[in-house]
Amino acid sequence: MTSSAPALAKGEAKSELNDSLDTGAKKVFCVPEHTVEIIANSGEGAQKCGQIFGSVSAKMGNGVWTVEIIPAEIEPPPRHVTSTSGNLIRFGTEQITNWGDRTKLAVAFNEQVLLSRHRLDSLDDECIILVEDMWENHDDENIRKEWATAMEEMSSANYRIVKVPIEEESLKIVDNPHHGKNMFALGMLAEVYQRDLDLIKKQIANIFRRKPAKVTELNIALVELGIQWARENLDFQFDVPAKVHEEARVVMNGNQATALGAIAAGMEFCAMYPITPATSVSHELCDIIESYGGMVHQAEDEIAAAGVAIGASYAGKVALTVTSGPGMALKTEFMALAVMTEMPLVLVDVQRGGPSTGLPTKVEQSDLLAALYGQHGDAPRVVMAPATIEDCFQSMITARRIAETFRTLVIVLTDANLATGVQQFPRPQLDERWQEAPLDLSAVPEGTLPYDWDHSTGLSRRIIPGQANGQYTVTGLAHDEFSKVSYEPESNELGCNMRSRKLAVFQSTLKPPTVVGDEEGDLLIVGWGSTRGAIEEAVGRARADKLKVSSCHLTFMSPLEPGLKEIFSRFKRVMTVEINYSDRLGDPYITAENRRLGQMCWLLRAHTLVDIDCWTRVPGQPLRPGDIHNAIVSHLENGAAS
Amino acid sequence: MSVSMPSFLNCISDDDFAHYEVDDYQKCVAKWCSGCGDFGALNATKRLLAKEQLQPENTVFVSGIGCSSRFPHYVNSYGFHGIHGRALPIATGVKLTRPELDVFVVMGDGDCCSIGTAHWIHAIRYNMDMTVLLLDNNIYGLTKKQTSPTTPIGFSTNTMPRGSYLPPLNPLTATLGVSNASFVAQTADWIPAHMYATLQAAYEHKGFSFVRILQRCPKFTPDVFTDAVKNPDNNELLVHENGIDAPGLEKLFKNRIIHDPKDLDGGRHYAEVENRVRLGLFYRNGELPCYEDTREVVSVTAAEKIQKINTEFDRYAV
Ligand SMILES: Cc1ncc(C[n+]2csc(CCOP(=O)(O)OP(=O)(O)O)c2C)c(N)n1
Numbered sequence: 008m009t010s011s012a013p014a015l016a017k018g019e020a021k022s023e024l025n026d027s028l029d030t031g032a033k034k035v036f037c038v039p040e041h042t043v044e045i046i047a048n049s050g051e052g053a054q055k056c057g058q059i060f061g062s063v064s065a066k067m068g069n070g071v072w073t074v075e076i077i078p079a080e081i082e083p084p085p086r087h088v089t090s091t092s093g094n095l096i097r098f099g100t101e102q103i104t105n106w107g108d109r110t111k112l113a114v115a116f117n118e119q120v121l122l123s124r125h126r127l128d129s130l131d132d133e134c135i136i137l138v139e140d141m142w143e144n145h146d147d148e149n150i151r152k153e154w155a156t157a158m159e160e161m162s163s164a165n166y167r168i169v170k171v172p173i174e175e176e177s178l179k180i181v182d183n184p185h186h187g188k189n190m191f192a193l194g195m196l197a198e199v200y201q202r203d204l205d206l207i208k209k210q211i212a213n214i215f216r217r218k219p220a221k222v223t224e225l226n227i228a229l230v231e232l233g234i235q236w237a238r239e240n241l242d243f244q245f246d247v248p249a250k251v252h253e254e255a256r257v258v259m260n261g262n263q264a265t266a267l268g269a270i271a272a273g274m275e276f277c278a279m280y281p282i283t284p285a286t287s288v289s290h291e292l293c294d295i296i297e298s299y300g301g302m303v304h305q306a307e308d309e310i311a312a313a314g315v316a317i318g319a320s321y322a323g324k325v326a327l328t329v330t331s332g333p334g335m336a337l338k339t340e341f342m343a344l345a346v347m348t349e350m351p352l353v354l355v356d357v358q359r360g361g362p363s364t365g366l367p368t369k370v371e372q373s374d375l376l377a378a379l380y381g382q383h384g385d386a387p388r389v390v391m392a393p394a395t396i397e398d399c400f401q402s403m404i405t406a407r408r409i410a411e412t413f414r415t416l417v418i419v420l421t422d423a424n425l426a427t428g429v430q431q432f433p434r435p436q437l438d439e440r441w442q443e444a445p446l447d448l449s450a451v452p453e454g455t456l457p458y459d460w461d462h463s464t465g466l467s468r469r470i471i472p473g474q475a476n477g478q479y480t481v482t483g484l485a486h487d488e489f490s491k492v493s494y495e496p497e498s499n500e501l502g503c504n505m506r507s508r509k510l511a512v513f514q515s516t517l518k519p520p521t522v523v524g525d526e527e528g529d530l531l532i533v534g535w536g537s538t539r540g541a542i543e544e545a546v547g548r549a550r551a552d553k554l555k556v557s558s559c560h561l562t563f564m565s566p567l568e569p570g571l572k573e574i575f576s577r578f579k580r581v582m583t584v585e586i587n588y589s590d591r592l593g594d595p596y597i598t599a600e601n602r603r604l605g606q607m608c609w610l611l612r613a614h615t616l617v618d619i620d621c622w623t624r625v626p627g628q629p630l631r632p633g634d635i636h637n638a639i640v641s642h643l644e645n646g647a648a649s
Numbered sequence: 650m651s652v653s654m655p656s657f658l659n660c661i662s663d664d665d666f667a668h669y670e671v672d673d674y675q676k677c678v679a680k681w682c683s684g685c686g687d688f689g690a691l692n693a694t695k696r697l698l699a700k701e702q703l704q705p706e707n708t709v710f711v712s713g714i715g716c717s718s719r720f721p722h723y724v725n726s727y728g729f730h731g732i733h734g735r736a737l738p739i740a741t742g743v744k745l746t747r748p749e750l751d752v753f754v755v756m757g758d759g760d761c762c763s764i765g766t767a768h769w770i771h772a773i774r775y776n777m778d779m780t781v782l783l784l785d786n787n788i789y790g791l792t793k794k795q796t797s798p799t800t801p802i803g804f805s806t807n808t809m810p811r812g813s814y815l816p817p818l819n820p821l822t823a824t825l826g827v828s829n830a831s832f833v834a835q836t837a838d839w840i841p842a843h844m845y846a847t848l849q850a851a852y853e854h855k856g857f858s859f860v861r862i863l864q865r866c867p868k869f870t871p872d873v874f875t876d877a878v879k880n881p882d883n884n885e886l887l888v889h890e891n892g893i894d895a896p897g898l899e900k901l902f903k904n905r906i907i908h909d910p911k912d913l914d915g916g917r918h919y920a921e922v923e924n925r926v927r928l929g930l931f932y933r934n935g936e937l938p939c940y941e942d943t944r945e946v947v948s949v950t951a952a953e954k955i956q957k958i959n960t961e962f963d964r965y966a967v
């Protein structure tokens with residue numbers, strides 16, 4: 008996908024726009040994709056505006072990726088660079104797999120939130136900005152000054168700033184502009200991008216379905232006013248053609264997909280403790296799971312949540328616990344217990360920035376090694392990472408199957424990017440068999456052993472309370488086939504062996520990952536998790552520039568998919584791209600020997616003995632295809648000597 | 650299972666006729682030190698199981714880590730010997746999803762009142778129908794004589810060789826202070842009749858039945874209960890027509906306090922220690938909500954679920 012096609016190609020397009028301005032004629036730019044954002048103080052409804060815009064675009068047949076822009080506090084001060092709340096929507100003719108590079112058109116309710124985006128380098132140099140004009144000549148002198156200073160700071164960019172009387176216009180319809188500006192803004196965007204008004208109306212009616220009909224009417228009136236204002240005052244429009252999709256499609260964010268996936272997978276029980284950005288998975292589940300005969304238990308802490316989930320699994324239920332990094336840290340002792348007792352358990356870690364409280368609302372892929380190795384003793388488990396919103400759904404079904412077949416802990420690593428990113432995907436086909444209970448309560452044959460390991464696979468039969476003749480005592484102590492505590496050397500070796508063997512058996516069922524691009528070349532980019540879309544887009548651009556680059560995206564981190572060493576051997580160089588920390592060569596004190604690498608990079612080096620490099624960043628936001636592209640180019644330039 | 654069926658009754662399943670003797674509840678020989686109070690608790694428990702004829706496959710014992718937490722290994726039932734301090738979350742998961750199972754929880758004083766405190770407080774409030782034994786020997790037994798929250802002030806241990814610094818935590822008043830506490834009793838391992846009667850009452854109570862068992866540790870705290878054992882006159886027995894009644898205790902305990910277990914304030918008052926051991930039922934309220942009852946689930950067929958998920962998808966349809 009040629010995603011960087013600018014709305015206004017540098018130079019001439021801009022002057023073209025200026026031309027059309029001069030002549031007063033409305034100019035329509037046809038583009039394969041565009042990135043728009045709407046930003047405001049928290050509480051002004053920018054998110055709602057963005058969500059409607061995104062979902063209407065999806066419904067019209069555009070590919071869409073939506074990113075939430077969230078302040079860290081619930082009620083941050085208004086008109087402040089830390090208060091920015093809103094939505095970024097990248098949409099196009101083709102499927103959109105990531106948030107892309109920079110915003111081409113922004114609607115801002117004040118200059119401070121705009122400034123925050125400018126400082127983050129989120130806006131394209133030639134971004135069109137529709138900004139509330141009431142601050143420029145505000146009665147309050149301080150505000151006027153703030154406006155002037157901000158504008159001065161932003162004058163370094165070539166933004167095209169259009170001042171809009173958003174509040175003044177909205178007041179024509181509502182008394183309280185805080186509950187209305189967002190719909191006026193939505194109207195402007197609807198006109199600029201020619202969105203389907205009927206769809207917008209339906210969407211609004213749905214949102215306010217529990218409110219008096221008057222509310223829906225007012226909101227629609229505001230949208231229509233926005234449309235009218237844009238029609239009369241803006242001299243440009245963008246046309247982002249949509250495609251007709253044959254198959255049924257759904258649009259949702261990753262946490263919603265995870266929650267629905269859990270239900271579709273037949274998970275009956277989720278124990279959790281609230282933590283951003285994982286919480287909304289449980290919000291979704293809390294909303295609906297009871298009507299499926301299941302429940303969410305909000306525990307007193309993450310330790311308890313893990314314990315309650317393990318208790319439920321022991322009792323024969325399909326159990327889930329959902330958390331983020333700090334919560335997973337608390338669960339580690341119980342995770343090892345699940346491994347030791349071979350209790351099926353699915354743990355979703357919606358990764359955020361760390362360490363410690365870190366960046367609670369922001370994306371990072373820094374929990375990989377913790378998920379793999381963050382426990383006492385040898386505790387083999389399955390670790391997997393969905394790469395797309397659709398994967399979030401599907402991985403829950405896979406995770407359950409693995410957990411039960413192999414009597415193991417399965418960790419699903421999603422992240423804040425997937426959690427809040429909204430994307431459409433083909434409506435999943437459901438299977439009734441996914442709903443089957445793990446076991447019934449019929450008696451087991453007398454003498455059945457709780458760990459009756461098949462010595463070649465490590466697999467054994469699970470027994471649950473209620474099954475006559477099965478009564479045994481689970482223990483986290485080293486134990487034998489009878490689940491009897493045993494400190495015998497052979498017995499401990501055997502237990503470790505059996506628990507580990509299962510991973511190898513599982514790996515034997517996996518296929519090598521696919522290589523996107525040529526099967527051999529100068530550079531292979533390896534990624535995992537939510538970076539897939541950005542990596543493949545970047546590699547696509549590099550390939551369009553005739554660079555011999557391919558990519559390969561891993562779903563399983565434990566066990567790793569087979570055949571990696573062979574794949575790597577076909578490329579001159581291999582480099583991981585990850586959202587976690589690594590030292591950079593050239594920084595003070597950093598040498599090739601002491602350099603700390605990206606987490607997947609460590610893992611692959613250890614497993615393949617290939618001298619793999621990494622390009623990692625921790626900006627607290629998803630990687631941009633443009634930045635990955637630059638990294639690829641410079642890596643190849645630096646390596647050209649070899 | 651002790652009754653073998655005559656062959657002409659083959660058509661009837663064993664279970665219908667199963668009868669369990671006390672010994673049928675023994676899984677293997679318990680390995681505690683000789684003189685350990687845990688034996689008494691195990692014996693009283695097995696007697697209770699036999700009296701109630703609990704089916705081993707529908708009974709679950711959950712414990713943490715400690716000498717006392719070995720308990721489930723010795724009972725013929727399902728068991729979960731968990732991790733230190735975390736028996737209650739595991740038991741919560743079991744009871745919440747399988748309320749028909751009889752759940753017993755066994756913890757030590759370090760297990761329950763130190764590392765597991767958060768879970769203890771919340772489990773009291775959840776008030777799930779389970780029988781909870783705190784085997785309180787005033788010491789960390791398994792790890793060899795470290796101070797526990799219930800170790801008496803001044804008592805010398807390996808971590809506080811010059812004596813414990815602070816007055817001990819009182820598990821009874823702590824429990825009675827938590828909202829929704831519904832059953833709090835204290836008994837002692839050396840008075841089998843009282844212990845059995847207490848466990849019986851605890852089992853019969855619907856809710857979180859918290860029984861603190863004063864438990865002698867012959868190795869590390871051999872003397873902390875000596876006075877109470879030797880001079881029952883220094884003890885006080887809480888009695889009431891609605892309280893715990895054990896035959897033959899009249900002779901042993903001259904000091905009796907008439908306390909109605911409905912009376913929470915009185916229970917809290919008597920739970921405060923005044924240099925003497927008080928045994929009996931401090932509080933019981935069978936009317937309080939049990940968490941699992943508030944979380945009852947409906948039964949839904951797979952086909953219905955698929956239909957519902959599809960409706961859910963409609964909400965997200967493009
Ligand atoms: C997380 C953790 N911390 C510490 C321990 C070590 N440990 C095992 S049992 C125990 C205390 C046991 O005392 P108590 O709970 O009173 O039981 P008792 O042995 O006296 O019956 C400790 C500290 C452990 N197993 N796990």
Ligand SMILES: [Mg+2]
Binds near residue numbers: 757785
């Ligand atoms: Mg103890």
